[in-house]
Amino acid sequence: MRYKNYIKWSRMPTTWCPGCAIGIVFKQLTFTLEDIQMPKSEMSVVSGIGCSGRAAGYFDLDSVHSTHGRALPIAEGIKRANYKLNVIVFSGDGDLVGIGGNHLLHVARRDVNLTVICINNETYGMTGGQMAPTTKKGTKTLTSTHGSAYFPMNIQQIVTSTPKHFYARSSAFRISHLQKCIKEAIAWEGFAFVDVISYCIENFGRRMGFKSPFEMLDKIKQDYRINYKPEGLLGDFELGILKNDDQKS
Amino acid sequence: MKRLTMGNEAVALGALKAGMTFFAAYPITPASEIMHILAEKEGEIEFVHAEDEIASIHLVIGASLAGSKALTSTSGPGMSLKQEGIGLAHMMEAPLVVVNVMRVGPSTGMPTLPAQGDILQAKHGSHGDYSPLVFYPCSVAECYRYTMEAFNAAEESRSPVILLLDGFLAHLSETVDLSKIKVEPKLRTFKPLGHGNRHFTGLLEKGGIPRTKDTAYYREWYQRITDKMQKTANNYRFFEYLENKTADTLLIAFGITARVIRPLKHRYSLFCPIRLFPVLEEELKAAAAEHERIVVVEMSDGQYQGEVERVLKRDVLSVPILGGGISLKEIEEKLHAL
Ligand SMILES: Cc1ncc(C[n+]2csc(CCOP(=O)(O)OP(=O)(O)O)c2C)c(N)n1
Numbered sequence: 001m002r003y004k005n006y007i008k009w010s011r012m013p014t015t016w017c018p019g020c021a022i023g024i025v026f027k028q029l030t031f032t033l034e035d036i037q038m039p040k041s042e043m044s045v046v047s048g049i050g051c052s053g054r055a056a057g058y059f060d061l062d063s064v065h066s067t068h069g070r071a072l073p074i075a076e077g078i079k080r081a082n083y084k085l086n087v088i089v090f091s092g093d094g095d096l097v098g099i100g101g102n103h104l105l106h107v108a109r110r111d112v113n114l115t116v117i118c119i120n121n122e123t124y125g126m127t128g129g130q131m132a133p134t135t136k137k138g139t140k141t142l143t144s145t146h147g148s149a150y151f152p153m154n155i156q157q158i159v160t161s162t163p164k165h166f167y168a169r170s171s172a173f174r175i176s177h178l179q180k181c182i183k184e185a186i187a188w189e190g191f192a193f194v195d196v197i198s199y200c201i202e203n204f205g206r207r208m209g210f211k212s213p214f215e216m217l218d219k220i221k222q223d224y225r226i227n228y229k230p231e232g233l234l235g236d237f238e239l240g241i242l243k244n245d246d247q248k249s
Numbered sequence: 250m251k252r253l254t255m256g257n258e259a260v261a262l263g264a265l266k267a268g269m270t271f272f273a274a275y276p277i278t279p280a281s282e283i284m285h286i287l288a289e290k291e292g293e294i295e296f297v298h299a300e301d302e303i304a305s306i307h308l309v310i311g312a313s314l315a316g317s318k319a320l321t322s323t324s325g326p327g328m329s330l331k332q333e334g335i336g337l338a339h340m341m342e343a344p345l346v347v348v349n350v351m352r353v354g355p356s357t358g359m360p361t362l363p364a365q366g367d368i369l370q371a372k373h374g375s376h377g378d379y380s381p382l383v384f385y386p387c388s389v390a391e392c393y394r395y396t397m398e399a400f401n402a403a404e405e406s407r408s409p410v411i412l413l414l415d416g417f418l419a420h421l422s423e424t425v426d427l428s429k430i431k432v433e434p435k436l437r438t439f440k441p442l443g444h445g446n447r448h449f450t451g452l453l454e455k456g457g458i459p460r461t462k463d464t465a466y467y468r469e470w471y472q473r474i475t476d477k478m479q480k481t482a483n484n485y486r487f488f489e490y491l492e493n494k495t496a497d498t499l500l501i502a503f504g505i506t507a508r509v510i511r512p513l514k515h516r517y518s519l520f521c522p523i524r525l526f527p528v529l530e531e532e533l534k535a536a537a538a539e540h541e542r543i544v545v546v547e548m549s550d551g552q553y554q555g556e557v558e559r560v561l562k563r564d565v566l567s568v569p570i571l572g573g574g575i576s577l578k579e580i581e582e583k584l585h586a587l
Contacts, residue, residue, distance in 0.1 A: 008446065011458065033499050044442045046311075049451075057450065057457065062442040065450035066307065075320070077311020078442060082273055083314065085443050108301035176549040200264045223333060 003027075003067040008060040015054050019213030021117055021172040021198035022052050028175050029117060034189040043086040046075040048095035051126045051200070052119035054214065069100030072107045075114050086186060089116040093134040097153055101133065104242040108159055108191050115185045116193045118155070121200040125187045129137065129203035132192045133228070140207065156234060160242055161194045166192035168241040169234055181241060197224055197239070251426045256392045256419040257282035260348055260412070262427060263396030265290065268434045269346075271317035273297040273308035275327060278361040279416035280350040283322040302327035306334030306347070310587045313343040314449055316441025318400055322348035323403045324416075326357060330375070335409050336375030339474075343439070343448045344403035346396070348412045350419040351548075360571025363416035365504060365548035368556075371411045372526050378471065382406060383526040384487065385413040387507045389423040390430060395523060397432035398485060404435040406481035413525065415548065417505040417575070450519060453518045479527060487523035488532055492539070499540040500584075501557060502532075506546050506570065509577055513584075525553070528560045537561050542585065544568055546580055 007030060016022050033043075040061040047056035049068035056063040056138040064076045071091045079087045085183070089096075096104055096118050123141060124130040133153040140147050159167040166188045168181035178196065185192035198218035199205055210216050227240040234240050261283045264272070271286045272294055274280075288296055295312065299305040302323050309319035323331065328349045338345060351367045353359035360585075367374075371383045382402050386395040396412060403410040448457035453467055460466045489507075491514050499518045502510050507521040520536050522529050537543050544566040545554035551567035558565040568583045 008448075008457075033462070035312075040446075041443050057448045057459070058444045062445055062447050063449070064311070064341075064442070065452065066310075067333050067451055070303065070307040070334070070337075073307035074311035074314075076297070077271070077273070077308040077313075078315040080297065080308075081312040081315035081317040081319075082441065082443065103301055103304055106304065153527065181520075 001034060001037060001040070001158045003030040006030040006040065006059055006061070008058055011058050014058060014102045016051060017202045019201055020051070020230065021121060021200070021217070022055065023117060024172045024175070025117065025178065025198065026055050026058065028089070028178045029182055030238070032179045032186070035179070036183060036186065038086065042084065043088060044078060045088050045090055047089070047108070048091040048100060049126070050091065050092035050095050050124070052092035053095055069087060069095055072100055072114070072123070073101040076105070076107055076110070076112045077209070079112055079114060082086050087114050088186070089114055091118065092125065093118055093120045093122070097155055098133045104158065108165070109162055111162065111164055111190045113190055114192070115182070117182065117228065118193065118195050119193050119198045121198040121204065122152070123204040125200040125201050125203050127134060140195050141204070155193070155195050156242070160233070163246045164190055164244060166190060167195065169195045169197065169239050171197035171224050171239055173217050173224070174239060175227060177226055177239060183196045183240060190245070205220050250428065253422050254424045254425050254427065255282060256390050256414060257350070258387050258416070259389045259392035259425070259427065260322070260396045261286040263377065264346070264400065265294070265395040267397040267400035267432070269294065269318045269320045269400065270294045271309060271312035271319040272307040272321070273299050274322050275299050275302050275305055277324045277327050279352060279419045279463050280322045280324045280348065282460065284350060290568055299342060302330040303334065303583060306331040308344045310334060310338050310341065310351070313338070313345045314341070314389070314442050315459065316437065318347070319345045321345070322350070324350045324352050324361070325354045327540070328370065329368060332374040336377060336379065337451045338409040339379045339381070340451045342407035343409065344407050345409050346403055346412060348397045348414065350414045350416055351415050352416045359573050361416050363505060363575070364549065364573060365415055365506065366552065368549055368552040371413060376580060380475055380527055381408065381411055382446050382485065382524070383411045383480065384523055385503045387418065387521055387524050388501060389421060390425045390427070391523070392418065393427050394423070394430050394432060395487065397434070398487070401432065401435040402481055402485050404437060405484065406478055407438065408478065413501055413504065415504045481525065482527045485524055486529060486532065488529055489521040489523070490532070490536055491519040492536070494516045497540060498542040499536055500544050500546055501553070502546040503553070506548060506575065509575055510546055510580060512577060513581070525536070528556055530560050533557060533560060542566065544584065546570065548575060
């Protein structure tokens with residue numbers, strides 16, 4: 001099946017601002033689905049609330065758009081009720097790591113066989129650009145007007161804290177790497193989290209002085225390097241895949 | 250076979266009999282026995298001891314959309330946490346059952362004395378307008394029966410049905426023969442996830458497309474949903490009416506309170522609504538017409554009395570029994586003092 005068939009064209013154009021990173025990631029996901037020839041009847045996409053959370057509705061297959069932060073438990077319920085469905089969670093960092101952070105800890109611990117694609121744009125895009133748990137220290141936002149006083153949440157360490165785990169960090173710029181991460185995450189038997197370094201130009205970037213989405217994408221290109229053979233954890237500006245299927249300890 | 254059975258156990262058994270295959274909850278007294286009993290069925294059913302009540306309600310919503318008959322159970326503090334999810338299930342039209350075993354609130358309150366203070370929460374707990382189906386049994390046998398009916402009503406209305414219990418009833422043990430109680434289970438009326446290109450969302454939508462700025466469509470949609478709930482409710486007119494021809498006063502009570510006041514049937518007429526919401530309007534009006542005085546006896550500060558007054562459009566007296574203690578003597582004294 002062609003990637004176009006995974007998209008609900010009657011819903012276009014999307015609500016996303018011109019140049020938004022979410023569209024890039026959304027499209028890479030549909031390319032990956034084409035690549036692995038995923039039948040539409042064997043999958044479902046679940047989102048929370050936020051700009052990223054609108055993604056579920058743009059898939060031409062049965063999809064669920066839940067409440068803010070609750071994409072993971074909804075997805076777990078679906079998966080446990082029908083083990084044959086491939087359940088993909090597509091949502092924002094505020095949704096998955098902020099308000100839904102407790103579910104992230106526990107769904108990862110229960111190692112539910114889900115694929116999570118997290119749009120990590122370091123802000124709450126939909127509500128105007130407030131500080132997210134992923135916002136870098138010192139960054140000024142609507143709710144950190146003097147610069148965030150806190151270190152960002154270390155999603156990598158949370159997800160890899162269970163002996164068996166899959167954590168991938170990719171970016172909206174490295175699209176072939178992103179596809180590879182998504183593909184491996186879907187194939188992974190267990191909880192797989194793909195942390196996609198993204199950006200939000202309109203509600204976040206402009207305030208920081210970026211003039212265009214291109215400048216933000218270019219910054220991600222400059223800052224992040226792929227580490228194909230990570231030993232231990234990924235560095236703060238490294239992209240790569242950490243996986244371990246150790247069932248024992 | 251007759252067997253000594255606890256209210257909570259009857260709920261668990263009723264759910265299994267109704268075809269429930271998915272259960273998620275977080276421990277809380279006085280609801281935990283439902284969870285303990287169903288934990289033993291892990292393998293036959295999907296059982297999740299979730300991280301909290303927010304997760305539990307969303308787990309059962311997911312399971313429901315994927316085709317399972319699903320149940321979650323809790324008590325006051327957990328019920329408060331579930332409210333956003335309950336609204337989502339109404340919006341998505343996901344059938345499921347939520348059991349709330351009421352204890353004294355607000356907050357942690359008086360754990361875990363019985364109460365009936367979550368009546369209006371059952372109706373209005375989530376934000377926005379919606380009209381839920383709420384059942385409240387008043388014996389162990391009824392816990393079993395109305396759990397099954399709650400599952401049927403959920404399927405028929407495609408909505409989250411609330412089954413209220415109080416801490417007293419949940420822990421009450423009675424000798425019952427549940428095998429004699431038969432309720433034909435209703436089947437799912439829509440296909441599970443994986444069968445189309447439907448979009449289940451908490452947004453107002455039409456054909457999977459959000460209609461978030463369309464006032465006229467909201468009104469049309471709201472009418473359809475309200476009619477659907479009322480139509481389903483009409484098939485579930487559950488109540489018990491013990492008329493006393495010589496009485497000038499009608500007592501209305503439910504759950505454990507209805508059991509406690511039963512000896513008063515020689516002096517008063519007794520009406521025990523089992524379907525609390527939508528309020529049994531016709532039935533209450535008919536019973537009330539025969540009486541000079543209407544009194545609601547309840548373990549809250551007049552929550553249902555206000556509802557009854559609204560429906561009957563006449564004065565209704567309230568006998569509130571607060572703070573978790575209930576005795577026939579106190580109720581009689583309060584009735585005399587009215
Ligand atoms: C319970 C609740 N609280 C707050 C909101 C308001 N809200 C909507 S989206 C959002 C933040 C979304 O941020 P993120 O998940 O990072 O997604 P993005 O918009 O950046 O893609 C918030 C706070 C809500 N919908 N529900």
